[in-house]
Amino acid sequence: xxxxxxxxxxxxxxxxxxxxxxxxxxxxxxxxxxxxxxxxxxxxxxxxxxxxxxxxxxxxxxxxxxxxxxxxxxxxxxxxxxxxxxxxxxxxxxxxxxxxxxxxxxxxxxxxxxxxxxxxxxxxxxxxxxxxxxxxxxxxxxxxxxxxxxxxxxxxxxxxxxxxxxxxxxxxxxxxxxxxxxxxxxxxxxxxxxxxxxxxxxxxxxxxxxxxxxxxxxxxxxxxxxxxxxxxxxxxxxxxxxxxxxxxxxxxxxxxxxxxxxxxxxxxxxxxxxxxxxxxxxxxxxxxxxxxxxxxxxxxxxxxxxxxxxxxxxxxxxxxxxxxxxxxxxxxxxxxxxxxxxxxxxxxxxxxx
Amino acid sequence: xxxxxxxxxxxxxxxxxxxxxxxxxxxxxxxxxxxxxxxxxxxxxxxxxxxxxxxxxxxxxxxxxxxxxxxxxxxxxxxxxxxxxxxxxxxxxxxxxxxxxxxxxxxxxxxxxxxxxxxxxxxxxxxxxxxxxxxxxxxxxxxxxxxxxxxxxxxxxxxxxxxxxxxxxxxxxxxxxxxxxxxxxxxxxxxxxxxxxxxxxxxxxxxxxxxxxxxxxxxxxxxxxxxxxxxxxxxxxxxxxxxxxxxxxxxxxxxxxxxxxxxxxxxxxxxxxxxxxxxxxxxxxxxxxxxxxxxxxxxxxxxxxxxxxxxxxxxxxxxxxxxxxxxxxxxxxxxxxxxxxxxxxxxxxxxxxxxxxxxxxxxxxxxxxxxxxxxxxxxxxxxxxxxxxxxxxxxxxxxxxxxxxxxxxxxxxxxxxxxxxxxxxxxxxxxxxxxxxxxxxxxxxxxxxxxxxxxxxxxxxxxxxxxxxxxxxxxxxxxxxxxxxxxxxxxxxxxxxxxxxxxxxxxxxxxxxxxxxxxxxxxxxxxxxxxxxxxxxxxxxxxxxxxxxxxxxx
Numbered sequence: 001x002x003x004x005x006x007x008x009x010x011x012x013x014x015x016x017x018x019x020x021x022x023x024x025x026x027x028x029x030x031x032x033x034x035x036x037x038x039x040x041x042x043x044x045x046x047x048x049x050x051x052x053x054x055x056x057x058x059x060x061x062x063x064x065x066x067x068x069x070x071x072x073x074x075x076x077x078x079x080x081x082x083x084x085x086x087x088x089x090x091x092x093x094x095x096x097x098x099x100x101x102x103x104x105x106x107x108x109x110x111x112x113x114x115x116x117x118x119x120x121x122x123x124x125x126x127x128x129x130x131x132x133x134x135x136x137x138x139x140x141x142x143x144x145x146x147x148x149x150x151x152x153x154x155x156x157x158x159x160x161x162x163x164x165x166x167x168x169x170x171x172x173x174x175x176x177x178x179x180x181x182x183x184x185x186x187x188x189x190x191x192x193x194x195x196x197x198x199x200x201x202x203x204x205x206x207x208x209x210x211x212x213x214x215x216x217x218x219x220x221x222x223x224x225x226x227x228x229x230x231x232x233x234x235x236x237x238x239x240x241x242x243x244x245x246x247x248x249x250x251x252x253x254x255x256x257x258x259x260x261x262x263x264x265x266x267x268x269x270x271x272x273x274x275x276x277x278x279x280x281x282x283x284x285x286x287x288x289x290x291x292x293x294x295x296x297x298x299x300x301x302x303x304x305x306x307x308x309x310x311x312x313x314x315x316x317x318x319x320x321x322x323x324x325x326x327x328x329x330x331x332x333x334x335x336x337x338x339x340x341x342x343x344x345x346x347x348x349x350x351x352x353x
Numbered sequence: 354x355x356x357x358x359x360x361x362x363x364x365x366x367x368x369x370x371x372x373x374x375x376x377x378x379x380x381x382x383x384x385x386x387x388x389x390x391x392x393x394x395x396x397x398x399x400x401x402x403x404x405x406x407x408x409x410x411x412x413x414x415x416x417x418x419x420x421x422x423x424x425x426x427x428x429x430x431x432x433x434x435x436x437x438x439x440x441x442x443x444x445x446x447x448x449x450x451x452x453x454x455x456x457x458x459x460x461x462x463x464x465x466x467x468x469x470x471x472x473x474x475x476x477x478x479x480x481x482x483x484x485x486x487x488x489x490x491x492x493x494x495x496x497x498x499x500x501x502x503x504x505x506x507x508x509x510x511x512x513x514x515x516x517x518x519x520x521x522x523x524x525x526x527x528x529x530x531x532x533x534x535x536x537x538x539x540x541x542x543x544x545x546x547x548x549x550x551x552x553x554x555x556x557x558x559x560x561x562x563x564x565x566x567x568x569x570x571x572x573x574x575x576x577x578x579x580x581x582x583x584x585x586x587x588x589x590x591x592x593x594x595x596x597x598x599x600x601x602x603x604x605x606x607x608x609x610x611x612x613x614x615x616x617x618x619x620x621x622x623x624x625x626x627x628x629x630x631x632x633x634x635x636x637x638x639x640x641x642x643x644x645x646x647x648x649x650x651x652x653x654x655x656x657x658x659x660x661x662x663x664x665x666x667x668x669x670x671x672x673x674x675x676x677x678x679x680x681x682x683x684x685x686x687x688x689x690x691x692x693x694x695x696x697x698x699x700x701x702x703x704x705x706x707x708x709x710x711x712x713x714x715x716x717x718x719x720x721x722x723x724x725x726x727x728x729x730x731x732x733x734x735x736x737x738x739x740x741x742x743x744x745x746x747x748x749x750x751x752x753x754x755x756x757x758x759x760x761x762x763x764x765x766x767x768x769x770x771x772x773x774x775x776x777x778x779x780x781x782x783x784x785x786x787x788x789x790x791x792x793x794x795x796x797x798x799x800x801x802x803x804x805x806x807x808x809x810x811x812x813x814x815x816x817x818x819x820x821x822x823x824x825x826x827x828x829x830x831x832x833x834x835x836x837x838x839x840x841x842x843x844x845x846x847x848x849x850x851x852x853x854x855x856x857x858x859x860x861x862x863x864x865x866x867x868x869x870x871x872x873x874x875x876x877x878x879x880x881x882x883x884x885x886x887x888x889x890x891x892x893x894x895x896x897x898x899x900x901x902x903x904x905x906x907x
Contacts, residue, residue: 244720244721244723245715245717245720245721246720246721246722246723248681248713249713249715249721249785251681251700252679252680252681252700252708252712252713253708253734253735253738253739253789254700254703254705254708254738255738263726264723264726267723267725267726268723268724268725
């Protein structure tokens with residue numbers, strides 16, 4: 001028993017008692033389960049485990065704090081309508097936005113932020129972290145931190161472009177099919193069925209080995225693989241809008257199909273499409289990372305999180321966590337995007353009513 | 354049958370608040386209500402008056418985002434509902450208090466048979482065994498004069514008609530023999546002919562079981578038939594309460610009087626111009642949806658500046674005729690002439706000018722206006738599209754149109770449709786059709802989704818516009834009161850055929866075609882004895898579907 005353990009238990013027990021006294025149900029349940037869990041952990045893992053719990057709690061509290069202040073910051077700087085929306089946003093959405101914001105900054109200003117170039121060899125292979133290298137060096141002696149920063153630009157940028165392209169193709173075709181109906185709808189639908197029937201990873205491997213791996217082909221191949229899902233969604237959402245009387249009114253007015261799609265149908269389908277955009281972005285992102293891991297994605301020496309995991313994978317056997325850092329970067333962005341998407345889905349689904 | 358007339362429900366100082374824009378706003382401001390056993394109370398008022406909210410509160414229930422304020426008291430048979438735990442309330446509802454919703458079609462679960470839904474509550478509350486309850490359901494179906502009472506329960510909701518469904522729902526409400534039933538606009542969505550069946554069924558069953566009921570509606574003539582006591586509500590406040598006859602003969606408050614006066618709007622009938630071609634002429638039109646023929650040899654003329662009302666039950670082909678005229682459904686034979694010139698059957702082949710001449714106003718303003726487009730763009734688009742107006746010209750045209758429909762341009766110009774009330778939306782719909790500068794407008798049930806006061810405003814507006822702009826209207830409706838007030842000529846349709854047509858005053862005078870007669874006599878009147886008299890005249894069993902069905906069986 002030392003002061004840390006005594007202090008730790010005193011804190012959790014005291015806090016749960018206070019929560020119980022002031023009848024904060026959720027807070028009490030949370031704190032008290034933490035107390036019970038720490039008893040078990042203290043017995044099993046000793047002091048080290050308790051330190052872990054303290055760190056984890058601190059980390060969560062820290063991110064909650066950051067998300068809260070970021071949300072408040074957005075509420076102040078955004079225009080009136082948007083800040084009203086932000087005020088109702090959950091803390092998780094604030095966190096998601098903060099992470100996305102950080103990644104964007106890192107990606108856009110990569111050359112300024114990164115201390116070294118992405119292909120610059122500055123030390124020996126697998127050198128440990130020192131005052132020059134925040135996260136150590138990779139298998140060729142390049143600075144890990146700089147490569148992660150550049151990776152944000154390459155990996156995220158590529159995934160974003162591919163998703164946008166997939167959406168342009170899928171949503172346009174889907175809404176067009178919904179508006180026109182008939183044979184065209186059937187034809188597009190069957191084409192999409194064919195694409196969807198081939199497992200996406202195998203299909204992309206196939207296409208990439210046929211057309212070669214450069215960034216443009218990569219983007220187009222990924223967009224083709226993901227467009228069918230967007231097509232399906234856009235068509236079903238559009239199908240519900242097309243039957244409305246205001247579409248009939250516009251048709252009777254003599255409006256063309258393109259006007260119908262752009263002005264009448266699209267504004268009423270944006271919410272589900274935006275939510276889907278967030279989800280697809282995560283999938284595309286993971287596919288890009290996966291392809292890079294297999295060696296078919298972004299080619300070296302360009303920094304890319306997926307290939308960074310692969311290249312440094314050997315280090316795992318030495319008990320180093322370096323290869324996990326780019327993986328964590330992928331995971332964090334995926335979680336963040338999903339937090340934001342959840343919030344958007346919640347808003348568009350009318351669950352709040 | 355007991356004749357217990359003790360107090361069943363006593364609501365005192367009921368206040369209900371709703372949560373919106375991050376604060377609580379009071380929507381019902383202290384309403385008192387006392388209901389005895391076997392008594393039917395009618396709650397009337399326009400939409401937003403808090404009728405349904407009070408109806409639900411009588412079950413100790415509020416919609417999500419609403420709450421009953423402190424100090425309110427709802428006492429049901431000696432139980433204070435505001436303090437009863439939720440689990441007890443749950444078993445009270447269904448077993449002792451039942452609720453019949455406006456749209457039976459939306460309230461039944463489409464995946465289960467009617468009788469299974471019927472027996473759910475009694476079995477769950479252990480009031481009856483499943484088989485007993487099924488037997489009881491069949492008996493109730495018979496009392497409600499549903500055709501084939503022993504078999505109809507084994508159908509799915511989509512296999513029976515709207516009126517039958519509404520009656521099945523009333524039967525379901527009776528399943529546990531509740532002490533109180535709340536009817537929330539049970540006949541609003543039905544045709545006049547079906548409405549009568551449902552009304553008489555509800556009245557009988559309430560009588561037979563000495564059940565108390567709260568009957569919520571905005572149709573005064575209906576409430577006059579059903580209720581013993583009428584309470585008038587306005588914006589969450591009680592205006593007045595009196596028994597039905599007193600209320601009808603001698604309303605005290607000005608607001609009540611204005612409600613009563615609504616049905617007075619009537620304009621003079623214009624004669625048909627003696628010379629010149631009709632503006633629109635429908636000639637021997639047949640049409641079908643796929644292989645199902647829906648229109649048979651429909652012909653009628655619409656002259657300039659006239660209003661032709663097309664009436665009939667739902668499914669009689671009124672709206673289909675409109676679709677043939679607009680070109681959405683090309684007729685299989687026959688043609689539509691515009692000023693003597695045949696119009697291309699498909700709207701896609703019509704010229705911009707032909708499209709501009711004929712405009713349409715829809716029944717549901719909610720679905721007829723794009724919720725994501727600003728009012729100025731909704732109205733401005735036709736003006737821009739047909740006349741090529743731009744910039745300040747377009748703006749002044751939109752302002753002019755907004756003035757025409759009596760909405761303040763400065764206030765509504767930049768708003769979105771969901772921010773408007775039902776009546777205002779319908780006005781925007783009218784403005785949009787006017788923006789095309791048409792000569793002919795099809796009004797498809799434009800007032801049937803609106804309250805009477807609002808509907809009257811719309812009718813007056815349409816009449817004013819007709820005089821100012823010399824418009825012709827084709828008025829599709831099942832509400833004969835509307836026909837009486839605005840039509841010059843009447844076309845009666847049934848099963849896709851024109852049964853009778855002629856000038857309004859002739860049409861409303863006997864002798865009628867059998868079907869016209871049925872329609873006319875089914876329009877509820879303000880006389881509280883009207884339903885009783887009517888049913889006696891027709892012979893109780895000789896009404897509508899039940900009668901037809903039993904005849905077929907023989």
